[in-house]
Amino acid sequence: MSPRTAWTIALPYLAFFLLPLGWLALTSFWPDAELARPLPSHLTLENHAAALAGGGLARAVLNSLLVSGATAALALALAAPAAFAIARLGVRGGRALLAAALAVSMFPPIATAAPLYAALRAARLLDTLPGLVLPYTSFSVPLALWLVTGTFRALPLELYRAARVDGCTPLGAFRRVLLPLAAPGVATAGLLVFVFAWNELLYAVTFLTSPSRRTVPVALALFGGEFRDPFVVLAAASMLATVPVVAIAVLFQRRVVAGLTAGAVKG
Amino acid sequence: MSVAGVRLELESLAKSYGGVPALRGVSLSVGDGKLVAVVGPSGCGKSTLLSLVAGLDAPDAGVIRIDGRVVNDLSPRERDVAMVFQSYALYPHMTVRRNLAFPLDVAGVPRREIAARVEEVAALLGLAPLLDRRPAALSGGQRQRVALGRALVRRPKVFLLDEPLSNLDAALRLGVRAELKKLHERLGATFVYVTHDQAEAMTLADRIAVLRDGALEQVGTPREIYGAPATAFVARFVGTPPVNLVAPEVLGLPEGPIDVALRPEDLRVSREAGAAGLAARVWLVEPMGSETWVTVERAGARLVARCEAAFDAPPGAPVRLGFDPRRLQRFERETGRRVVPDRPG
Numbered sequence: 058m059s060p061r062t063a064w065t066i067a068l069p070y071l072a073f074f075l076l077p078l079g080w081l082a083l084t085s086f087w088p089d090a091e092l093a094r095p096l097p098s099h100l101t102l103e104n105h106a107a108a109l110a111g112g113g114l115a116r117a118v119l120n121s122l123l124v125s126g127a128t129a130a131l132a133l134a135l136a137a138p139a140a141f142a143i144a145r146l147g148v149r150g151g152r153a154l155l156a157a158a159l160a161v162s163m164f165p166p167i168a169t170a171a172p173l174y175a176a177l178r179a180a181r182l183l184d185t186l187p188g189l190v191l192p193y194t195s196f197s198v199p200l201a202l203w204l205v206t207g208t209f210r211a212l213p214l215e216l217y218r219a220a221r222v223d224g225c226t227p228l229g230a231f232r233r234v235l236l237p238l239a240a241p242g243v244a245t246a247g248l249l250v251f252v253f254a255w256n257e258l259l260y261a262v263t264f265l266t267s268p269s270r271r272t273v274p275v276a277l278a279l280f281g282g283e284f285r286d287p288f289v290v291l292a293a294a295s296m297l298a299t300v301p302v303v304a305i306a307v308l309f310q311r312r313v314v315a316g317l318t319a320g321a322v323k324g
Numbered sequence: 325m326s327v328a329g330v331r332l333e334l335e336s337l338a339k340s341y342g343g344v345p346a347l348r349g350v351s352l353s354v355g356d357g358k359l360v361a362v363v364g365p366s367g368c369g370k371s372t373l374l375s376l377v378a379g380l381d382a383p384d385a386g387v388i389r390i391d392g393r394v395v396n397d398l399s400p401r402e403r404d405v406a407m408v409f410q411s412y413a414l415y416p417h418m419t420v421r422r423n424l425a426f427p428l429d430v431a432g433v434p435r436r437e438i439a440a441r442v443e444e445v446a447a448l449l450g451l452a453p454l455l456d457r458r459p460a461a462l463s464g465g466q467r468q469r470v471a472l473g474r475a476l477v478r479r480p481k482v483f484l485l486d487e488p489l490s491n492l493d494a495a496l497r498l499g500v501r502a503e504l505k506k507l508h509e510r511l512g513a514t515f516v517y518v519t520h521d522q523a524e525a526m527t528l529a530d531r532i533a534v535l536r537d538g539a540l541e542q543v544g545t546p547r548e549i550y551g552a553p554a555t556a557f558v559a560r561f562v563g564t565p566p567v568n569l570v571a572p573e574v575l576g577l578p579e580g581p582i583d584v585a586l587r588p589e590d591l592r593v594s595r596e597a598g599a600a601g602l603a604a605r606v607w608l609v610e611p612m613g614s615e616t617w618v619t620v621e622r623a624g625a626r627l628v629a630r631c632e633a634a635f636d637a638p639p640g641a642p643v644r645l646g647f648d649p650r651r652l653q654r655f656e657r658e659t660g661r662r663v664v665p666d667r668p669g
Contacts, residue, residue, distance in 0.1 A: 219413035222378050222484075223427040223474070224401035233430070237417045 084292035092288065104293035114294050116269060117276035118301060124186050124272055125254035128193040129247045135194070136201035137243060141231045143202075144209035145217050155206065162199035170263050177264060184266045192260055197250040204249070208242025209235060248309050255302050273298040329357030329514040330391035330481040332377070337386035339372055346372040348538045349386070354531075359508050359515040361529035363522055363561065369538040370518040374484045377516065379403050390481060401430075403482075406475035410487040412467045414459040420446075420470050421455040427478045445473045465496045472504075476511075485517045489524060501527060522562045526550065534558050554662050556655040559585045565617055565628045569655075574625045575647070576602050582654045582663055590651040591629035593618050594644045595637055601644035606637045620645065 086100035108114050143151035173192050174183070182188030212235060220230035236243070258274040265271060271279070277298060280291050332354040339347045347369045354360045362370045375381040377388060379400035388395050395403050406427070414423050421442060422429075428438045446452045449469045459467055468488065475483055488504070489497045505528050508515055519525055525532045526546045534541040534549065534557070542554040553559035559567045568586045573579050575586070594601065604622035616635045619628050620643060627645070637643065654663040 213411060213413065215409045215411045215413040216415065218375075218378075218380050219407070219409055219415075221380055221400045222405065222407045223478075224430040226399070226401070229430065233426075234415055238415075 081292050082296055084289055085296045087289050087292070089289050104289045105297060107290045108294035108297055113268065113271070114276055114297060117271045117273045118298055120186060120270060121255055121273040121298075122301060124189050124193065125251045127186075127190045128197060128254040129251040131190065131194045132197045132201045132250045133205075133243060133247050136198050136205050136246065137236065137239075138231065140202055140205035140209050141235060144206050145214075145231075145235070146227060155203065158199035158202050162196065166196070166259050170259060173260070174263060183264055184270060186270060188264055189261060189272070192264075193254045193257060197253055200253070201246040201250055204246040205239065205242055208239040211242075212238055244309050248306060251305065252302060329512050331356050331389075332482050332514055332516065333387075333389040334373075334377070335387040335389070337373070337376060337388065338384045339369075339376060339381065340384060345538050347376070347383075350535070350538070350540055352533055352540065352543060354514055354516060356514055357512040358530040359517055359528055360531050360533055361517045361519060361525035362533045362535055363519055363525045364535035365561075366520055368535045370520075370535055371486060372538075373535070374407065374486050374516065374518055377482070378405055378407050378484055404478075404480050405482040405484055406478050406480040407484040408471045408475050408486065408488045410490055412459075412471035412491070414467055414470055414474075416459050419456050419458055420451060420462070423459070423470055424451075424455075424473050424477050427474060431478075441477050445477045448476070449473050464492050465500060468492060468500060472507075481514065483513055483515045485515065487519055488517075490519070490521070504528060523564065526562065532562075534561060552662075553585075553653065556583060556585065556660040556662075559653065559655070563587060565630070568627045570625045570627065572654075574623045574627070575645075575652075577652075581657050583657050585653040585655065586627075586647055586651060588617070588628045588630045590647055591627060592646040593620060593629045593631055593635070594646065595635075595641065596644070599644040599646075601646040604643050604645050606639055606641045606643055608639065609635070609637060 083097075085104055086102070087097045087104070088099065088101045089104070091097045139154075142148045143154060148154075169192075177183045177188045177191075180188075182191065216234055216238070217230055220234040221227070225233060255272075256274060257272075258278060261272045261275045262278065265275060277291065277295060280287050280294060334350055334352045337347055337350045338345070350369070350373065352360070352362075362373055364370055372381070376383050379395070379398060379402075383396065390403060390405070415426065418426065424442045424445060425438050428441060433441075442455075443452070446455055449472060451466070451469055451473055454462060454466060454470075459470065462470065468491070472488070489500055492500060501524060508528070517525070517528060526549075529546060531543060532546055532549045533543045536557055542549060542558045544552075544554075549558060550562050553562070556569055560569055565588050568588065568591065569583050570586075571579070572582060572584050575584060577584065592601075593604075602622060604620040604627070606618065607621045607626060608619040610617040610619075611633070613633065615633055616631050617628055618631050618635060618637070619626055621627075622645065629645075655661060656663060
């Protein structure tokens with residue numbers, strides 16, 4: 058494919074995603090009083106200041122970082138050893154386990170919201186951040202398990218066998234040889250889980266009641282109730298809340314690209 | 325640097341995967357400091373044999389003894405064997421130095437001793453200038469030496485080599501083959517060398533074990549394997565060009581329930597008019613430089629002869645064949661087993 062053809066296909070696609078984001082960014086700098094005009098006469102940071110006023114948004118970003126980070130870490134800690142066992146140790150029922158995990162991840166979250174609510178209340182985890190991390194983790198482990206199992210399977214079997222002959226226990230071979238080599242795939246899984254947890258609204262709005270524990274999607278969804286005329290301020294808040302996750306994605310980008318194309322190209 | 329070799333004994337080893345037998349009762353004894361080559365076509369069970377000895381797989385039945393000690397229930401690390409893999413299996417995220425140090429590192433050897441032993445092995449194999457490179461930045465031959473070094477650095481009791489030369493190009497292979505032989509002589513360690521290449525086995529091994537469908541066909545010195553093959557399979561497997569295995573009437577002998585085998589160097593082809601021997605026609609002439617391989621047709625069968633370099637003839641040219649009947653080997657057609665000749669008088 059020539060670069061020209063590639064761009065012809067890619068540009069509309071990129072525009073579809075980036076134009077609304079660009080418009081949102083522009084809106085966030087739009088002076089409130091000029092909302093009726095086709096274009097603003099000047100740009101302002103007042104909206105961002107208003108969005109940050111009171112500290113509710115900053116608190117929500119911090120909460121989201123904590124919840125998403127903990128979810129990603131916990132999901133990987135559970136999925137990576139399990140994926141290794143399925144891919145390399147010949148665990149009986151490994152395939153059945155993968156299928157079951159897939160089935161679990163297909164479950165509509167709305168169907169589990171009520172029972173989970175009851176369970177969290179019984180465990181006294183309602184309206185706490187750990188109470189959000191647990192269901193998030195249970196929903197993201199299947200995704201992480203599939204991705205990381207694929208990564209481990211793509212690593213040559215002889216590497217594992219070499220590590221064993223060189224004196225490693227199975228767990229030692231996992232830690233010293235396979236895990237470092239699977240890092241791109243593991244990072245990909247971690248990022249996808251992080252973004253999933255960052256975006257989740259249903260559980261967050263159901264299980265959290267205190268304003269100080271709101272995550273970003275909840276804070277944005279409930280923005281209207283707290284401000285007089287929130288349109289441009291909401292745009293500014295959305296922009297500010299997107300920055301951390303974009304920053305993390307860019308940080309991991311190189312590894313993620315490597316992870317998504319792992320096995321496609323040799324070397 | 326030298327390693328005390330030990331005796332490796334396999335007794336009635338059996339292993340199947342999902343009901344398909346890979347090894348059916350293999351018994352083999354490798355003397356200390358010897359190099360035994362295990363040869364056979366792909367799928368004959370050679371790699372399974374190595375996996376069992378290394379402890380990467382457990383046998384269904386049979387006993388593995390290293391230095392007189394039964395090791396069936398020991399993990400790979402407790403067996404003290406090293407292995408060189410066909411793909412080399414170098415750790416791509418580590419430098420050559422860390423690859424070489426890895427087995428010692430895992431074993432908890434003190435840092436200073438690791439450094440000394442890595443230097444020693446690197447010097448032995450000419451890897452010193454490459455120590456800080458990663459495997460991806462090495463040529464095939466260099467990777468092969470690193471894989472060998474990683475096995476050597478442990479000074480193990482037994483070395484297992486799984487097709488170590490098969491990923492090298494032909495020009496490099498002969499050089500490394502010679503290096504391996506000198507290395508084995510110098511180390512005095514016990515080697516089990518798996519290959520599908522009969523020439524490698526012939527040149528390197530003290531003894532050759534020919535494996536077929538999971539069972540041993542024959543174990544013997546290279547000379548025994550070549551000169552007195554126990555079965556038609558073994559006869560066909562060793563030698564280049566391959567042995568002529570034909571019905572006896574092709575060579576003008578009485579019919580019978582046997583096949584006869586004649587090595588290409590034992591078949592004489594003559595173009596002289598009026599020469600004695602069996603009539604045949606030239607089918608193909610292949611000059612090899614130092615000699616010429618001539619394929620002839622007779623009674624619907626093709627026979628290969630190694631002739632002098634100057635031999636030349638157009639296809640279809642009439643020739644006469646001669647051979648010394650004492651060089652013939654006979655095999656039962658049904659079982660492939662060698663018929664022991666009746667010693668005359």
